């Protein structure tokens with residue numbers, strides 16, 4: 001079977017990681033990446049020897065790239081024409097405009113959490129509703145928090161049935177290196193219910209969800225606490241066993257040294273993972289407790305990398321590379337090296 005040709009629009013925090021993730025898929029070809037300006041990521045791409053071809057989304061500003069001797073392989077439209085699927089990781093809201101270009105050339109488009117739901121035919125999660133994405137033209141991925149949260153909720157739902165969840169999101173307010181947003185010495189609370197709880201119900205309409213979000217002045221991952229009502233009552237041991245079986249959930253414990261979000265970030269760097277990324281969410285063994293018949297636990301969401309596997313699942317679903325949820329997600333996991341730690 002010919003390799004599926006994939007392009008990435010927007011070479012920022014998410015786009016760089018999507019490009020690296022697609023490049024690892026042996027059944028996909030990364031045709032190139034597109035951006036608008038000589039951003040630091042684009043300069044780093046040049047300094048690394050242009051492992052990926054660069055296309056410009058603003059041809060009228062190509063001179064800025066030429067002046068820095070950054071090779072340009074064409075325009076965003078040229079890239080779109082060469083691809084089967086575009087992964088759009090442009091700044092929130094730009095994807096809706098790019099969609100017109102993808103539609104004009106009859107290509108598939110996959111958008112990120114910052115776009116409005118209306119941009120896509122299907123709001124997608126690789127584990128929870130893979131089947132809905134099969135053959136669709138436009139998919140939208142869930143945000144980082146929702147992606148990780150749904151992994152955990154879907155994992156238990158398939159074993160014991162989930163009726164309700166109530167979540168608290170302790171949200172990192174910015175990515176490392178960001179200058180454009182941040183809080184200092186303050187926590188900020190959002191209106192409830194948080195969009196992540198509402199998004200979860202869009203993808204898993206049989207689960208009632210609500211939640212509160214608190215922005216915190218840190219950059220290395222979100223922590224979500226979940227209170228979960230299951231149809232079949234579960235023990236702490238049952239829950240841990242189910243989480244342990246999931247390829248994209250990694251049980252960790254405080255006694256091992258995983259004291260919080262920063263320990264996981266440091267561990268990913270010690271593993272030599274590019275940029276200190278981790279594709280898996282972590283669940284703290286020590287956090288799994290019972291509240292009456294309900295379960296409560298805490299998960300860590302590495303916000304910059306967590307959505308990459310589900311984006312690649314989306315490429316597989318929309319192009320029909322794999323028509324089965326487990327076959328699709330397993331292929332993504334294999335090429336990304338997910339679950340190596342279990343060996």
Ligand SMILES: NC(=O)c1ccc[n+]([C@@H]2O[C@H](COP(=O)([O-])OP(=O)(O)OC[C@H]3O[C@@H](n4cnc5c(N)ncnc54)[C@H](O)[C@@H]3O)[C@@H](O)[C@H]2O)c1
Pocket residue numbers: 009010011012013014015034035036037039057076089090091092093094112113114115143144175303304307
């Ligand atoms: N940062 C995260 O942790 C995170 C996590 C999950 C989802 N997301 C979502 O991913 C999307 C991208 O976020 P990000 O954090 O990577 O943003 P970012 O600002 O790091 O990257 C966006 C990139 O798009 C480029 N761009 C802007 N207009 C463009 C155009 N017309 N054509 C091509 N490129 C263009 C920008 O120059 C920039 O390099 C958003 O929808 C966001 O909500 C972000």
